[in-house]
Amino acid sequence: MICLSVSLLLSLLAAQSQCHSIVDTQNADGLEFLILGDWGGMPYPFYTTDLQRTVAGSMGKTAATFGASFVVALGDNFYFTGVENEDSTRFIKTFEDVYTSSSLQIPWYVIAGNHDHYGNVTGQIDYTRHSNLWKFPNFYHSHEFTIPGTSMSVQIILIDTVLLCGHSGHDHHPKPLTGPESPELADEQLKWIEKSLAASTADYIIVGGHYPVWSIGHHGPTSQLIEQLKPLLEKYNVNAYICGHDHNMQVIQENNSTVQYLVIGNANFMDGRTTHASKVPTGSSKFFYYEGGYARASVTNEQMTVLFYGADEKLLYQIESKPRRKEILV
Numbered sequence: 387m388i389c390l391s392v393s394l395l396l397s398l399l400a401a402q403s404q405c406h407s408i409v410d411t412q413n414a415d416g417l418e419f420l421i422l423g424d425w426g427g428m429p430y431p432f433y434t435t436d437l438q439r440t441v442a443g444s445m446g447k448t449a450a451t452f453g454a455s456f457v458v459a460l461g462d463n464f465y466f467t468g469v470e471n472e473d474s475t476r477f478i479k480t481f482e483d484v485y486t487s488s489s490l491q492i493p494w495y496v497i498a499g500n501h502d503h504y505g506n507v508t509g510q511i512d513y514t515r516h517s518n519l520w521k522f523p524n525f526y527h528s529h530e531f532t533i534p535g536t537s538m539s540v541q542i543i544l545i546d547t548v549l550l551c552g553h554s555g556h557d558h559h560p561k562p563l564t565g566p567e568s569p570e571l572a573d574e575q576l577k578w579i580e581k582s583l584a585a586s587t588a589d590y591i592i593v594g595g596h597y598p599v600w601s602i603g604h605h606g607p608t609s610q611l612i613e614q615l616k617p618l619l620e621k622y623n624v625n626a627y628i629c630g631h632d633h634n635m636q637v638i639q640e641n642n643s644t645v646q647y648l649v650i651g652n653a654n655f656m657d658g659r660t661t662h663a664s665k666v667p668t669g670s671s672k673f674f675y676y677e678g679g680y681a682r683a684s685v686t687n688e689q690m691t692v693l694f695y696g697a698d699e700k701l702l703y704q705i706e707s708k709p710r711r712k713e714i715l716v
Contacts, residue, residue: 415535415686418452420445422680423460423596423630425653426501427480429467434484437678438654440697445680446487447699452682455531456492458542460630460650461499461596468498468505472512481520495529496522497544499596499630500554525549526575528582533589536687538709541588547597547629549575551610554597554631563597563610576614583622589709590690592683593619594628600647602671603632606662619645623710625690633657634676635694637705640667646705648692650681673703 422445427434448454464476485494498507511522521529525546532539548554550572555561566572583591597608599616619627620643630651638647658676678697683690693704 415533417531417533417540417683417685418454419456419458419683420449420454420680421458421460421594421628421650421683421692422653423628423649423651424462424499424633424655425459426462426464426499427476427484427654428465429476433476433479435654437656437697438480439484441653441678441680442485442490443487444695444697444699445485446489448680448682448695449487449489449492452684454489454492454682457490457494458544458594458628459494459496460594460628461497462501462630462651462654463496463499463510464505465501465654466504468502468507469509469513471506471509472516474509477513477517477520482517491519493521494519495527495542495544496520497594497596498525498546498548500548503548503553526578530588533685533687538589538687539587540590540592540685540690541582541586543579543582543591543593545575545579545593545595545615547595547608547611550595550614551597551608554605563608565610579615580618580622583618583624586622587712589687590685590707591622591624591710592626592628593624596629597631598629598636598647598649599627600638600666600670601629601632601636601649602638602660602663602666602674603634603636603649604657604659604661605632606665616645623712625707625710626692628681634674635679635681635702636671636675637673637694637703638666638670639672639705640670644707644710646692646707648681648705650679650694652676652679654678672705675702 528543530541552563599611626646633655636649682693694702
C-alpha cells in the first residue's frame with residue numbers, strides 16, 4: 387500500500403474535484419498532438435507490457451476523436467538497454483506492432499532516455515530512414531508547426547538530457563548525476579538550445595527532454611537542469627518543459643514563474659513514490675498521478691491547454707498557458 391503525505395493527498399483530492407469541471411473539447415482551429423514518455427515495452431517476448439498496450443489503445447481513441455497531428459515521445463523508448471542498431475526487431479515489436487490505431491499513423495518526434503543510452507542511440511536515429519512515422523533526426527532537434535486557421539506557431543525543441551547531465555543508471559538502482567560524459571558535447575548542446583530559443587519567433591515554445599527539471603517522484607529534480615536549463619526557459623519565456631523519467635504524471639509550477647514543468651512518464655510502468663516531495667519549491671506541485679497515462683496538447687491562438695489522461699481515457703487534469711511574450715527578460 388502506498389502512503390501519501392497529507393499535503394499531497396489534499397492536492398490529489400483537489401485535482402479530482404477539478405475533473406468534474408473540465409470537459410474535452412474539439413478546437414476547429416487548433417493544433418492537437420499527444421505526448422508520452424517511458425513507453426518502451428520489455429526486452430523479451432512479447433516485448434510490450436499490458437499497460438503499454440492499454441495506453442496505446444487509449445491514445446488511438448483520443449487521437450481519432452481530436453484529430454492529433456503528431457506524437458512527442460520523451461525517451462526510454464526501448465527497455466532496458468535500448469537497441470543494438472537500426473535493424474533491431476524492437477522497432478517492430480515494441481513500436482510498430484503496438485501503436486496500430488490508424489489515428490496514430492502520424493509523425494512521432496522522438497528523443498532518447500537513459501535506457502536508450504545503454505544501447506545505440508545512433509541506431510534509433512538511423513531508423514528514421516526506415517519509417518514514415520519515426521522522426522529522430524539527431525540527438526536534439528527542433529520543429530515548428532503552424533496552428534491551423536491562424537498565422538501563429540508552436541515550436542517544440544527536443545533535447546538530450548543524458549548528454550547534458552550524465553547517465554542516471556537503472557531505475558531500481560539510480561546513481562547521482564555527476565555531469566556529462568563529454569563536457570564539450572554538453573556545452574555544444576547548451577549553446578544550440580540558447581541559440582534556438584533566442585532566434586524563435588514562435589507564439590508558443592515547448593522544450594522536451596527525458597530528465598525532469600522539477601519532480602517529486604523517485605528520481606526527483608535534476609540539479610544540472612535547474613542550474614543550466616531553467617534560467618534559459620525563464621529568460622526566453624518558454625511555455626512548458628515536458629519530460630518523463632519518473633513513471634507518473636505531474637504538474638509543477640513555481641509561484642513566480644510562467645514556465646510549466648510537466649512530467650509525463652507512465653506509458654509503460656507506473657511509480658507512486660513521492661520521495662522528493664520536499665525538494666520542489668513550496669506550493670509548486672499542482673497535480674500527481676501514477677497509474678498509466680499520457681497527455682494531449684491542444685493549441686489555439688488564445689491558449690495552449692495540456693490535458694492529462696489515464697489509461698482508461700479518463701480526463702484527469704488540465705493546465706493552460708497563454709501565448710508567450712517574445713521580449714527577452716534580462
